[in-house]
Amino acid sequence: MKGYATVPVLCTAGLSGWIDSVANRIIQSAARGAPGNLSERLEEEWLAAMPEQCGRLGRLSFALGCCWGAMVIRRDHATESVSVTCSATGDRAMTAYAYHATSPLSRSTTVAARDSVLCEINTTPLIDVMLVLLVTLIISLPIMTHAVRLDLRQTPAYKDKNQSEVIDLDIDSDGTIVWNGTPVASTQQLESYLRAEAQKDPQPEIHLRADRRVKYDFVAKVLASAQRSRMKKMGFANTAEFKD
Amino acid sequence: MGKRNRDVRMSLQSLRVLEAFLADPAEQLSGADVQRRSGLASGTLYPILLRLESAGWFVSRWEAVDPVSAGRPRRRLYRLTPNGLARASEVFASFSFGRGVPA
Numbered sequence: 327m328k329g330y331a332t333v334p335v336l337c338t339a340g341l342s343g344w345i346d347s348v349a350n351r352i353i354q355s356a357a358r359g360a361p362g363n364l365s366e367r368l369e370e371e372w373l374a375a376m377p378e379q380c381g382r383l384g385r386l387s388f389a390l391g392c393c394w395g396a397m398v399i400r401r402d403h404a405t406e407s408v409s410v411t412c413s414a415t416g417d418r419a420m421t422a423y424a425y426h427a428t429s430p431l432s433r434s435t436t437v438a439a440r441d442s443v444l445c446e447i448n449t450t451p452l453i454d455v456m457l458v459l460l461v462t463l464i465i466s467l468p469i470m471t472h473a474v475r476l477d478l479r480q481t482p483a484y485k486d487k488n489q490s491e492v493i494d495l496d497i498d499s500d501g502t503i504v505w506n507g508t509p510v511a512s513t514q515q516l517e518s519y520l521r522a523e524a525q526k527d528p529q530p531e532i533h534l535r536a537d538r539r540v541k542y543d544f545v546a547k548v549l550a551s552a553q554r555s556r557m558k559k560m561g562f563a564n565t566a567e568f569k570d
Numbered sequence: 571m572g573k574r575n576r577d578v579r580m581s582l583q584s585l586r587v588l589e590a591f592l593a594d595p596a597e598q599l600s601g602a603d604v605q606r607r608s609g610l611a612s613g614t615l616y617p618i619l620l621r622l623e624s625a626g627w628f629v630s631r632w633e634a635v636d637p638v639s640a641g642r643p644r645r646r647l648y649r650l651t652p653n654g655l656a657r658a659s660e661v662f663a664s665f666s667f668g669r670g671v672p673a
Binding site for chain 1: 600601602605606611612613614615616617620621642643644645646
């Protein structure tokens with residue numbers, strides 16, 4: 327198809343820049359989720375390590391890994407804080423839940439961490455799900471909408487060369503022959519018309535509409551004339567009128 | 571990160587991180603260097619680095635370069651402490667003598 331103004335084309339260079347930008351944003355978001363005193367350090371450290379990763383996917387993978395890493399670091403930090411608090415107060419009967427039983431990050435690091443308790447709502451799984459949804463949305467949205475607008479040359483409507491011209495040939499109830507709305511004086515004139523049309527390439531189609539009250543003799547003569555003139559495309563256009 | 575010199579649970583990944591440093595204990599490595607040597611993913615590597623730093627096995631500092639003149643951001647460099655070197659050597663020596671992984 328020609329003549330359409332907009333063609334969506336994926337732009338590789340744009341996609342590359344976009345992936346790096348997404349990776350940077352993921353790292354910034356991940357670092358922000360790290361404990362307060364580490365947040366700035368990790369962001370700078372991870373962003374500095376980004377250019378050393380191989381390829382765009384390598385950088386994206388690194389950024390997603392940092393997300394995971396930030397969650398683990400946050401968990402380590404929280405566990406450490408609670409351990410210190412509990413040790414200081416000696417209060418082991420705080421209203422809490424077992425840390426390792428609820429979190430998907432329970433493959434923790436220290437033995438002390440597994441035995442400790444956490445006295446706050448565990449938001450880690452919620453953040454995990456939210457991050458996955460966010461990344462999926464960020465990745466899928468620009469791919470769908472990214473398009474390059476191209477103004478293509480406008481061309482006139484395309485005419486199919488193989489489409490034949492149509493000639494309406496009517497036969498009235500009194501036997502009058504009408505050629506494309508013009509009455510034909512005699513059978514000879516009709517044949518001259520038909521011979522002229524038969525020379526054309528492609529040959530036109532004759533759509534024959536005979537009045538239901540006309541004698542078959544008139545119709546038969548027209549058909550015979552067409553056959554003599556070597557017309558190849560001829561059809562009855564009003565056959566539905568003869569059904570009842 | 572405070573240096574509390576507490577015990578660190580050794581995992582295969584922790585050992586790979588230590589191994590990256592033990593090739594040249596005086597060398598200072600960035601996270602990306604360790605990642606290249608150990609083959610660990612960032613999500614595994616950085617928590618281990620911070621844990622070992624927190625336990626006093628490593629110290630870290632910012633690279634002394636001007637990002638503008640170097641044309642790249644400064645990196646965080648990690649180095650084994652004498653204590654970390656001793657502990658890491660103990661860990662690997664225990665493997666050599668077949669005594670298992672210390673706690």
